[in-house]
Amino acid sequence: MRRIKDDQHYGCIGxxxxxxxxxLASLLxxxxxxxxxxxxxxxFFTWHDGQQLPDTTLQVSMFKDLVSLADPINQFSFLSYLHDQGKIYHFINAQFDAMPRREYRNYLNWVCERxxxxxxxxxxxxxxxxKTFVVETDRRTVTxxxxxxxxxxxxxxxPVAMDLLGDDQFHVCDVVEKARSLGGKRVCVVGGGQSGAEAFLDLISRPPGERPRRVSWIARRRNYFPIDDTPFTNDFYMPGYSDHFALLDKAIRQKLNADHVLTSDGISGSTLREIYQRIYIHRFTEGNEDLFSLLPGREVTNVRRGTAGDWSVEIRDIDHPGVATxxxxxxxxxxxxxxxxxxxxxxxxxDRLQREDGELRIDKSFAVQWDGPADRNIFVHNAAPQQxxxxxxxxxxxxxxxQRIAERIRGVRKDDQLDSFIEWAAKPEVPETMREMHG
Ligand SMILES: Cc1cc2nc3c(=O)[nH]c(=O)nc-3n(C[C@H](O)[C@H](O)[C@H](O)COP(=O)(O)OP(=O)(O)OC[C@H]3O[C@@H](n4cnc5c(N)ncnc54)[C@H](O)[C@@H]3O)c2cc1C
Known part of the structure; x- marks a missing residue:
């Protein structure tokens, strides 16, 4: 395709x-x-469509849509979507404990269309x-x-799986398409987070003719651990904590991310309950003794083709490293x-962008630090958990x-929401002589 020059100069290209x-597109x-x-x-718009298994839900509050926490009267809020579709009362009356993932996806699609x-x-x-950014696409050149x-x-x-992917070994992002016909088969799910839990639950919930013969669930963590979604933990997910975190020493930041991983990567309590109840019913009321095997605390060390054309998954018990099965x-x-x-x-x-341990180094506005002019910026989303x-x-x-990015582009600064109840850092003592100056 021949690329054309777009005469419009943009304030921001995403x-x-x-x-x-x-x-950001909604706020601007x-x-x-x-x-x-x-x-x-x-x-066309999709949002993890290959993983939209039945009855899956978001792991964050329904208020955390694209705009509401920064600009509650924005026309692209989730409430605006519900209202526009005429289903605002129905949504309330449905009393969802968590936002259906499919509905969130449809909301995003609605935003794109508008x-x-x-x-x-x-x-x-x-x-x-x-002098300005020059963006080449497969259709045009834009500035x-x-x-x-x-x-x-x-x-x-x-790495053990990288060269083996295909129809009988695939990433969970393709589970909807590739796991359609698994009736009577032995399936191994590897991964102890929410995605692995959802795949496991889906497989053991299928009606008899479509259900696998056996489903093994391997996880490196020592158990199928829940996400911590309790109030004070959720204060880690407030703007003030993000700013506090950014100022800590690198070694401390790394430790905190490792220590707190289950505040983000654990399994929803409702999913765990459903899995537990389902396996209880299988084992104790329906007599499906052999349907599942639960193998947390195991790491996959190798995968080989078996003699019957199946797969042999070698696992190591993390507490007995010498023992492989x-x-x-x-x-x-x-x-x-x-x-x-x-x-x-x-x-x-x-070569003009600064880096920090594999991440692009960003400032308070999520702008990459670089040697270009201060009013010309590359912003990065979802790419700096270490910072x-x-x-x-x-x-x-x-x-x-x-909102931070939009304010930087506009050259304005609005107040943040109130700080957490928690004082994250000891406040340095201000000497009496300086108090007036600091107000
Ligand atoms: C199944 C699933 C469920 C999740 N559920 C939650 C949840 O409940 N709560 C939560 O907080 N997080 C959740 N996440 C994590 C995270 O919030 C999502 O992955 C989210 O979609 C990340 O948004 P994003 O815009 O950064 O990236 P994406 O949604 O991945 O969007 C990136 C887009 O960039 C496009 N793109 C890439 N390269 C180019 C290019 N060169 N030119 C043009 N376009 C390009 C891609 O096509 C893609 O559409 C979930 C993740 C998954 C996989």
């Missing part, structure tokens, strides 16, 4: 139109001083800088004052997570983060 950049919408364009390589600055079917190839990178994540499997399976589902998508589009400016904590890679703070 690479990717997932929730992160859609939040209608601001005539800042024309925007948000591009996504997908032909924002003409969000364009699908256009892939960004590169971002360069020559902008700012670029917002929201490229999301890519599925990840351990095998799980035989016809199909393996890797629920082993996602990693930040490589930001290859930034290659033309790569901003675990909240940086989930939906909790997307509205606030986008």
């Amino acid at each position: 690479v990717g139109a997932g929730p992160a950049n859609l939040s 919408y209608g601001d005539t001083a800042i024309p925007t364009l948000f591009l996504d390589q997908k032909q 924002n003409e600055n969000v364009v699908f079917g256009e892939r960004v190839l590169s971002v360069d800088f020559d 902008a004052d700012n670029v917002s990178i929201g490229m999301g994540t890519s599925p990840w499997v351990p 095998n799980v035989e399976a016809d199909v393996i589902i890797w629920a082993t997570g996602f990693r930040p998508a490589p930001m290859t589009v930034l290659e033309p400016v790569a 901003r904590g675990l909240a940086d890679r989930n939906l909790s703070l997307i509205a606030w983060r986008s």
Whole structure:
């Protein structure tokens, strides 16, 4: 395809139109001083559609939509969506404990449809800088004052599986499509987070003719641990904590992310309850003794083709490292997570950007620190958990983060919400002589 030059100069161009950049697109919408364009390589909007298993729900509060926590009267709020669709009373009366994931996806799609600055079917190839940003896509060349990178994540499997993926061994991101016909088979699910739990629950919940013969669930953690979604823990997912975290020493930040991983990556309590109740019924009331095997505290060390064309999954007990056993399976589902998508589009400016341990170093406005002009910025979403904590890679703070970015672009600064009840850091003593100066 021949690329054309777009004559419009933009205030901000977004690479990717997932929730992160859609939040920014919504907050900037209608601001005539800042024309925007948000591009996504997908032909049309989807949101983890390959993983939209029945009855799955969001793991964050329903208030944490694209805009509400930063701009509650914004036209792209979840409430506006419900109202526009005429189903606001029904949603309330349904008394969902958590937002159905499919409904959140449909809300995002509605946002895309109403924002003409969000364009699908256009892939960004590169971002360069020559007094202004020059963005090459597979269709055109566009220029902008700012670029917002929201490229999301890519599925990840351990090296033992990387060359083996196909129809009988796949990442959980394809579970809807590839796990359709598993009746009578032996399936091995690897991964003890929410995605692994959902895949396991889906398989053991199928009606008899469609149900696998056996489902093994392997997890490295020593048990199937829940997400901690309690009040004080959720204060980690407030703007003030993100700012506090950013000022800590690197070693402390790393330790906190490791210590607090279950505040973000654990399994929803409702999913765990459902799994437990389902396996109780299978074992004690229906006599399906052999349907499942639960193997936490195990690590997959190798995968080989078995003699019958099946898979032999070698696992190591993490508390008895010398002991290896095998799980035989016809199909393996890797629920082993996602990693930040490589930001290859930034290659033309790569040597101008600062880095910190594999992440682009960002300032308070999520702008990458670089040697270019201070009013020309590359913002990054969901790409700095080592600098901003675990909240940086989930939906909790997307509205606030986008607000920070929007304010930087506009050159304004509004007040944040009140601080947490918790005092995260000891406040330094201010000497009496200085008190007046500090107010
Ligand atoms: C199944 C699932 C459920 C989740 N549920 C929750 C939850 O309940 N709560 C929570 O807090 N978090 C959740 N997350 C984690 C996280 O919030 C989501 O992954 C979220 O979608 C991240 O948003 P994003 O915009 O950063 O990235 P994405 O949603 O991945 O969007 C990135 C977009 O960038 C596009 N793109 C990439 N490269 C280019 C390019 N070169 N040119 C143009 N477009 C490009 C991609 O096509 C994609 O559409 C979930 C993740 C998964 C996988």
